[in-house]
Amino acid sequence: MPTLDLDLALTTARRAVAAAAAAAIPHFRRGVRVDLKPDRSPVTVADRESEAAILAVLRAAFPDHGVLGEETGAHAGAAATRWIVDPLDGTRGFTRGEALWGPLVALEHEGAVVAGAMALPVAGEVYFAARGKGAWLAAGGGTPTPLRVSGISRWEDATLQLGEPRVLLAAPFAAPVERLSTTCARTRCYGDLAGFAMVLTGRAEGWIEAGVQLWDLAPMKVLLEEAGGRFTDLAGVPTVASGHCVASNGLVHDHLLAALAPAVAAR
Numbered sequence: 001m002p003t004l005d006l007d008l009a010l011t012t013a014r015r016a017v018a019a020a021a022a023a024a025i026p027h028f029r030r031g032v033r034v035d036l037k038p039d040r041s042p043v044t045v046a047d048r049e050s051e052a053a054i055l056a057v058l059r060a061a062f063p064d065h066g067v068l069g070e071e072t073g074a075h076a077g078a079a080a081t082r083w084i085v086d087p088l089d090g091t092r093g094f095t096r097g098e099a100l101w102g103p104l105v106a107l108e109h110e111g112a113v114v115a116g117a118m119a120l121p122v123a124g125e126v127y128f129a130a131r132g133k134g135a136w137l138a139a140g141g142g143t144p145t146p147l148r149v150s151g152i153s154r155w156e157d158a159t160l161q162l163g164e165p166r167v168l169l170a171a172p173f174a175a176p177v178e179r180l181s182t183t184c185a186r187t188r189c190y191g192d193l194a195g196f197a198m199v200l201t202g203r204a205e206g207w208i209e210a211g212v213q214l215w216d217l218a219p220m221k222v223l224l225e226e227a228g229g230r231f232t233d234l235a236g237v238p239t240v241a242s243g244h245c246v247a248s249n250g251l252v253h254d255h256l257l258a259a260l261a262p263a264v265a266a267r
Contacts, residue, residue, distance in 0.1 A: 004081065006115060009107050010130035012061040013117035013219070014138070017128075019057050020050035020087050020103035021121035024094070028122070034095050042091045047071055050087035050103055058083050058105075065107075070215045081109045086215035089118075090192035099123065100194035106218035106240075113240060116219020118193050127200060127223060135226035137201065147227040149249035150202040158184045158252050161195035163209030172266040173210065176259045180208075196220055196247055200227055205252045208260070210234065210244035217245055232257070234264050 027046035034042045051071045058067060066077030069085040083105060088094060090101030099122035106116035117128035127147065129135035135147040152158055160180055162168055168177045181187040184205075190198065198204035200223055209217070217240040221231040230250040233242035236257050246256050 004109055004114070006130045006133060008061060009115040010128060010133055012057060013105050013107060013115050013130075014126055014128040015061075016054045016057040016085075016105045017103045017117045017119040018126055019053040020105075021119045021126070023049045023053040024088055024101075024103070025121050028094060028097075032095065042095060043071065044088075044091060044095060046094065047088045047091055051085060054085050054087055054103065054105060058085075068215065070213070081107070083107055084113075084215050084218040086213075086218070089216060090194075093192065100190050100192055102193055104193060104215060104219050106222070108218070113218060113222050116222045118197075118219055118223070120194060120197060125197075127197065129219075129223045129226040131222060131226070133226070135200070135223050147200055147223075148202060149199060149224070149227050149229040150205055151251070152205050152249065153251040155180075155184055155252055155255050158205035159198070159203070160184045160187045161198050161204045161207040162187065162189045163191065163195060163207065164211050165189060167211035168208060172263040173260070176263050177208065180206075180256065180259050192216075193220075196224075199229060199247050199249065200224055202249070205249045206256050207247040208234075208245070208256070209247075212243055214241055214243070217243075220245070220247060234260050 024046040032044040064078050066082035067075040086104040094101040102119040104118045106113045115130035119126045124140045126138045136144040138144040195207050199207045221240050224231045230253045231247050232238050234244045
């Protein structure tokens with residue numbers, strides 16, 4: 001297999017989420033009908049059209065790569081390389097007129113994600129990164145600027161973002177999450193990719209998520225590490241495949257893992 005072109009991968013990931021944002025925004029503005037998948041999660045025509053827009057960009061740049069899409073499943077391709085796609089993370093909020101939703105795209109090569117991007121379309125923000133190429137934010141169509149996590153190291157001064165409360169505020173996580181939430185400077189629950197974006201841009205120090213799928217987290221590790229942060233699952237394993245995670249500026253990461261360790265052991 002030819003050497004992977006990371007510059008092209010970075011550009012492609014960025015273009016893919018921008019295409020998904022362009023496909024979804026008109027539906028967001030006029031409203032959509034909501035259908036339910038077999039697992040009772042919502043899906044709309046915006047999800048489907050956004051995934052189609054992403055696939056068109058990926059196939060134009062890397063026709064031989066495999067793809068795993070939330071809506072369309074697995075597409076055959078090179079065994080060692082695949083794209084992982086969530087066309088619209090936060091569909092439920094999207095259907096309620098909330099602004100904190102967007103697409104997620106990641107390139108996995110030989111078992112590791114090496115490039116990724118995400119967007120917050122209502123804010124006009126696109127985040128993108130590749131291994132060794134840095135992490136970047138393009139806002140409002142302007143020139144990309146480098147992303148950098150915060151330098152706050154004291155938990156008493158930190159801001160914590162929480163993911164899905166139905167998971168994190170249930171046993172066995174409820175007690176440690178409550179302690180973390182009440183001992184930091186402030187706690188917020190923006191949800192979905194927006195909570196993660198707060199850490200990525202230095203506006204929060206930690207984000208905890210659990211009970212999600214691979215495509216909900218796939219680009220986040222490379223984005224955060226290229227911005228100077230740290231990304232692991234709740235047990236401290238550096239992976240996006242566990243369905244749960246701790247994302248931080250790195251300086252508070254060990255504190256978060258230590259607090260969550262009893263809950264992880266009890267699962």
